[in-house]
Amino acid sequence: EQAYRPNTAILDTTLYDSNGGAVQITDVAPRYEYFGRMFTPMMLLRRISPLSGTPRIRIRLRPARDYGARACKTTHGSNHVTYAAADTTLRLTTDAPLTHVIDENAFLLDRPLHLILGPDETIPESCEDAYHTHYRATRSYWQKWSRGLSIPFEWQEAVIRAAITLKLCTFEDTGAVVAALTTSIPEAADSGRTWDYRFCWLRDSYFVVQALNRLGATVTMERYLAYIMNIAAEAGEHELRPLYGVSGHSSTEEQIITSLSGYQGMGPVRRGNQAAEQVQHDVYGAVVLSVTQSFFDKRLIRSGTLAEFRKLEALGDWARQKYDKPDAGLWEYRGRQRVHTFSSIMCWAACDRLAKIAAKLGETKRADYWRKQAMKIREHVLEKAWDAQQQSFTESFGRPEMDASLLMMHDLGFIAADDPRYVSTVECIGKHLLQNKHMFRYISADDFGEPENAFNICTFWYIDALARIGRTDEARDLFENMLSLRNPLGLLSEDIDPYSGALWGNFPQTYSMAGIINAAVRLSRSWEEAL
Structure with missing residues (x-):
């Protein structure tokens, strides 16, 4: 099931498993005014929240270059993974278990998780706080624009x-x-x-x-x-x-x-x-x-x-x-x-x-x-x-x-x-x-x-x-x-x-x-x- 949040470009996706488990995925592409200019960074934010049951999820992220012809070189830090191509480097910052992300293991989702994919830059706040900052500002922008x-x-x-x-x-x-x-x-x-x-x-x-x-x-x-x-x-x-x-x-x-x-x-x-x-x-x-x-x-x-x-x-x-x-x-x-x-x-x-x-x-x-x-x-x-x-x-x-x-x-x-x-x-x-x-x-x-x-x-x-x-x-x-x-x-x-x-x-x-x-x-x- 998918639906946009009213009068915004913020997307909710609800997934169900055969055991009664359900999760909600919320995707946000930041867009709002910041210091008098429109802030539209090359960034995608995702929040994955458990809704019911005991859902298990697998996070799979495989950026590729040259239209999928070659994989990116992957390295990681304490709470991020970088994907390096010839002309750009992406960074995934997350509060999800990094081992499970890197190894693509299935794991129990017992709390909301946040993933921020963007430039290879340090995020100066917690992943959850950064998500909510961008989410609230983007929601406000779209609602005001629609109004x-x-x-x-x-x-x-x-x-x-x-x-x-x-x-x-x-x-x-x-x-x-x-x-x-x-x-x-x-x-x-x-x-x-x-x-x-x-x-x-x-x-x-x-x-x-x-x-x-x-x-x-x-x-x-x-x-x-x-x-x-x-x-x-x-x-x-x-x-x-x-x-x-x-x-x-x-x-x-x-x-x-x-x-x-x-x-x-x-x-x-x-x-x-x-x-x-x-x-x-x-x-x-x-x-x-x-x-x-x-x-x-x-x-x-x-x-x-x-x-x-x-x-x-x-x-x-x-x-x-x-x-x-x-x-x-x-x-x-x-x-x-x-x-x-x-x-x-x-x-x-x-x-x-x-x-x-x-x-x-x-x-x-x-x-x-x-x-x-x-x-x-x-x-x-x-x-x-x-x-x-x-x-x-x-x-x-x-x-x-x-x-x-x-x-x-x-x-x-x-x-x-x-x-x-x-x-x-x-x-x-x-x-x-x-x-x-x-x-x-x-x-x-x-x-x-x-x-x-x-x-x-x-x-x-x-x-x-x-x-x-x-x-x-x-x-x-x-x-x-x-x-x-x-x-x-x-x-x-x-x-x-x-x-x-x-x-x-x-x-x-x-x-x-x-x-x-x-x-x-x-x-x-x-x-x-x-x-």
């Missing part, structure tokens, strides 16, 4: 858990937002679709920032703004990559890790992601969209500046040049390029928001310039992406395939929700891509064959689109169904088997968790209406 969220009336617990999860996927030091915390969990069984998601996708990060902004948690946007501006400055006159490391570097070479067999033996396990080498033109819109609110939100301590607008204009220049050029698309096709409609719309979004920012800053001439660029792109997309036979916009110019990303056309501001072209596009996508209440990204074969599982964020996009065109009851039904398929902790992965409900893909997926927030905000009754 500051502007949540919808309905589905509050789901929204709070999703928001906390998104916060956990941000790298405090630089402001980067990773797509997921895992690598190489396959999108479907034995599919070979195993990817490393421990990077910051500029597109995914926009959805995270947008979702947290809707809850009033704007600090993530402020930190991400700094991250983005550093990337833009480093890129200079070069094109942006689709993804970057949390430090902002673009070196993400993809490699196969042969020392690991993969999730349930389903490899390969990958380190790095080849998508970083792709051309994806939607990135320019993603960046501008991510930071637009910072130029308008009066709550922020630091608003967007004219100098930052100038840097964003450089990205706009790329958008106006690339909107009608082929790319790999947001689904990162490895074997082909087309002029993808979503990428073109995101280029429009970059120019459209730059016009709005320029007007806000009093840059009238620049506002007119970007407004004209946006109008030009919009007219082109409306002409080239429309399929008169299907009465729908399609995946790419001159092609008949459906693509779930087109559900976002209204959310991005490109087209009105009551525009017949948008309504018929939503209906066409539902007809072709929805299976058993779950939305596929596309159904045509790609580099790995036809997709087997649905893509969770696409279902949330469909939910949002249904609500916008007035089919609210259907949207609420689909949303409730998605909530019922989360794991017991309220989390979602990237993909789902539309018939068994089994979760697949990297976990937890920020796309999916942002989808929960956006759908709840869209569908919930207002507080005024409910009370």
